[in-house]
Amino acid sequence: xxKTTQPPSMDCAEGRAANLPCNHSTIxxxxxxxxxxxxxxxxxxxIIHGLKNNETNEMxxxxxxxxxxxxxxxxxxxxxxDTAVYYCIADHHGSGNTGKLIFGQGTTLQxxx
Amino acid sequence: SAVISQKPSRDICQRGxxxxxxxxxxxxxxxxxxxxxxxxxSLTLIATANQGSEAxxxxxxxxxxxxxxxPNLTFSTLTVSNMSPEDSSIYLCSVVKGxxxxxxxxxxxRLTVV
Numbered sequence: 001x002x003k004t005t006q007p008p009s010m011d012c013a014e015g016r017a018a019n020l021p022c023n024h025s026t027i028x029x030x031x032x033x034x035x036x037x038x039x040x041x042x043x044x045x046x047i048i049h050g051l052k053n054n055e056t057n058e059m060x061x062x063x064x065x066x067x068x069x070x071x072x073x074x075x076x077x078x079x080x081x082d083t084a085v086y087y088c089i090a091d092h093h094g095s096g097n098t099g100k101l102i103f104g105q106g107t108t109l110q111x112x113x
Numbered sequence: 114s115a116v117i118s119q120k121p122s123r124d125i126c127q128r129g130x131x132x133x134x135x136x137x138x139x140x141x142x143x144x145x146x147x148x149x150x151x152x153x154x155s156l157t158l159i160a161t162a163n164q165g166s167e168a169x170x171x172x173x174x175x176x177x178x179x180x181x182x183x184p185n186l187t188f189s190t191l192t193v194s195n196m197s198p199e200d201s202s203i204y205l206c207s208v209v210k211g212x213x214x215x216x217x218x219x220x221x222x223r224l225t226v227v
Contacts, residue, residue, distance in 0.1 A: 034215070043117075043205050043218030044156065087155070099144045099209035101216060103156040 004088045006107040012082075014113050018075040022088030025069040033064060034091055034101070035073045037084040044087065044103075047073065078111045085109075115140055115208050119219035126196055126226050133192045134222045136206030141186035143211055147179070150203040150221070159204075162189040196226045 005023040012018040024033060034049040048055055048062045050071075055062045061074040075082055087106040091099075116139040126132050136145065145162040160181055161169040168181035183189040193200050206219040 036216075043207075043220050044216075046215035046217070049215065085155075099214075099216060100146055100158050100161060101156075101207070102158065105155050 004090055004104050006086070006088055006104060008105065009108045009110070011110050011112055012075075012078045014080060014111055015077055018073075018078040018082065018109055018111070020073040020075075020086050020088075020107050020109065021070065022073070023070045024088070024090045027068055027090045031090045033062065033068075033071050034089045035060070035062065036087045036089065036101075037082075038087070038106075039081075039084040047086075078109075080111050080113065083109060083111045115142060115210060115217040117206055117208060117217055117219035119206050119222050121222060122220065123223040124225070126224065128197050128226055130196055131192055131194045132196065132224060133190050134204055134206075136189045136191070136219055138187045138208050140210075142208040144209040145183060145189045146207040146209075146216075147181060147189070147191045148205045148207060148218075150205060152202070156205065159191070162191075193224065196224075198226045200224065201226045 032049050032051050035047040036044040037047055038044045048057055048060050050062045050064055052064055052068055064071045085106040085108050087103050089101050118137045120135045124132055147159040148156040149159050150156045158171050159174045159179055162181050162183040164183045178194055180192045201224055203221040203223050205221045207216050209216050
């Protein structure tokens with residue numbers, strides 16, 4: 001699995017967009033980019049994933065660069081409840097992969113009033 | 114989606130004893146995993162719980178210390194054996210229902226060893 005690099009912490013004003021970057025320069029062609037978050041004292045929660053096209057769901061948008069070496073998770077209107085640790089994971093869900101996740105240190109997002 | 118129930122949610126144990134953590138899922142799942150989260154740290158995969166066979170352990174984790182059972186497609190247990198204060202962590206169960214689908218996590222078991 002490709003290694004990912006994220007900034008350790010970020011701040012965002014409530015109501016503004018939060019843009020969380022992730023570098024995955026060694027990602028291989030069959031590896032997806034997954035984002036999870038962990039709110040204090042809870043288990044991680046899935047947010048979104050993508051391979052090479054931009055993706056959007058009710059929680060967030062995922063922008064993947066054309067060379068797939070980096071991506072950005074966008075929370076369009078951050079609220080205080082979005083304060084959490086955000087994990088970017090490169091993972092391949094194909095033949096031979098069991099779905100296990102290798103977590104890095106993630107980015108602690110602090111949303112401020 | 115999948116709803117995961119972990120028991121107990123927290124416990125305080127004496128060193129040298131063992132604790133068994135249960136993970137119950139509300140539907141059949143393909144894969145089940147156990148993770149450890151030490152204080153202030155990220156999650157580390159302990160093992161993959163295989164139905165009807167021995168679990169697959171990650172480097173640094175052994176069966177004698179963390180025996181795992183998975184008798185069916187909805188249930189698994191993790192035992193933390195011969196505990197020491199260094200085992201104080203949050204232990205989390207995770208499941209995946211199919212290929213290219215997301216993982217779901219339980220709320221975790223917060224273990225303190227004194």
